[in-house]
Amino acid sequence: MRQPSLDTEITRLSDARTLAPLSAATAIAQDLLIALRQAKHVVVFTGAGVSAESGIPTFRDALTGLWERFDAEDLATPNAFRKDKDLVWGWYEWRRMKVLMAQPNPAHLAIAALARHVAKLTVITQNVDDLHERAGSTDVLHLHGSLHQPRCASCGQAHHLPAAIPEEPEGGRRLSPPVCDHCGGPVRPGVVWFGEDLPARQLHLAQQQAQACDLFFTIGTSGLVYPAAHIPVLAKQAGAQVVQINPSKTPLDDVCTWSLQGAAGTVLPRLMESAGFDHSA
Numbered sequence: 229m230r231q232p233s234l235d236t237e238i239t240r241l242s243d244a245r246t247l248a249p250l251s252a253a254t255a256i257a258q259d260l261l262i263a264l265r266q267a268k269h270v271v272v273f274t275g276a277g278v279s280a281e282s283g284i285p286t287f288r289d290a291l292t293g294l295w296e297r298f299d300a301e302d303l304a305t306p307n308a309f310r311k312d313k314d315l316v317w318g319w320y321e322w323r324r325m326k327v328l329m330a331q332p333n334p335a336h337l338a339i340a341a342l343a344r345h346v347a348k349l350t351v352i353t354q355n356v357d358d359l360h361e362r363a364g365s366t367d368v369l370h371l372h373g374s375l376h377q378p379r380c381a382s383c384g385q386a387h388h389l390p391a392a393i394p395e396e397p398e399g400g401r402r403l404s405p406p407v408c409d410h411c412g413g414p415v416r417p418g419v420v421w422f423g424e425d426l427p428a429r430q431l432h433l434a435q436q437q438a439q440a441c442d443l444f445f446t447i448g449t450s451g452l453v454y455p456a457a458h459i460p461v462l463a464k465q466a467g468a469q470v471v472q473i474n475p476s477k478t479p480l481d482d483v484c485t486w487s488l489q490g491a492a493g494t495v496l497p498r499l500m501e502s503a504g505f506d507h508s509a
């Protein structure tokens with residue numbers, strides 16, 4: 229049994245090779261459309277790829293991936309924050325700016341619209357942005373926290389950031405974190421770092437929903453970071469049919485009933501249209 233702290237299987241990266249996108253129209257199978265129309269409970273599980281078309285860099289894609297320019301160990305661990313708070317806070321403020329300047333894309337909008345067509349829809353995301361919510365999805369389970377909910381690193385008190393979009397240079401800069409109003413400790417980003425536990429309630433609910441659904445979508449995730457990457461496996465083991473939407477192959481290919489190769493912002497609206505569902509906001 230894997231530990232519920234954030235972990236990654238870097239060695240499996242070599243398994244992920246990029247394929248030319250297929251024509252999504254031809255790739256959507258009739259039995260998938262039937263499964264979608266008949267589904268009683270759909271779970272949509274998303275990763276950084278769902279926000280890629282909003283201009284938010286993913287973590288592991290060549291050339292654009294955030295970790296291409298920075299070592300995760302330097303920025304996304306509790307130790308990194310202890311060692312150099314200004315570097316870490318400045319980098320996350322730049323990411324927060326990118327997200328606040330971005331808009332939900334057709335994939336976020338299609339997921340929000342899907343809720344109108346199925347009896348129950350649960351959105352589970354590894355993303356720390358709020359693009360699902362801004363597209364209209366409600367009760368989104370955030371497994372890796374949120375850029376928009378910083379808290380005190382010492383006492384845990386929530387810290388409220390100014391509403392204005394921060395103005396940060398591309399790639400971030402060194403910036404001192406704010407101090408906690410309550411105890412004067414340093415404020416840290418509200419995301420889950422490598423080696424930290426996932427929020428227990430959100431993880432529990434996500435696992436429960438995955439095991440209760442009949443159709444499970446895994447969209448825009450490399451399936452390399454655990455324990456989140458185990459959630460599609462749980463769904464499959466509990467009897468759900470699993471659909472993947474991703475331009476690349478991933479280790480999750482093995483658990484998928486259908487794998488739609490292409491960008492989520494193209495494939496999801498086409499899938500909705502093919503099923504006869506309205507996907508406008």
Ligand code: OAD
Binds near residue numbers: 276293354420473474
């Ligand atoms: P990754 O960067 O590991 O993977 C992004 C996935 O999205 C890849 O499989 C891409 O092929 C795919 N992709 C790219 N563009 C796409 C598009 N337009 N449509 C659909 N898919 C597309 O991101 P995650 O799997 O989300 O943790 O990474 C998991 C976690 O690792 C993140 O939550 C993050 C990171 O450390 C934290 O920040 C806490």
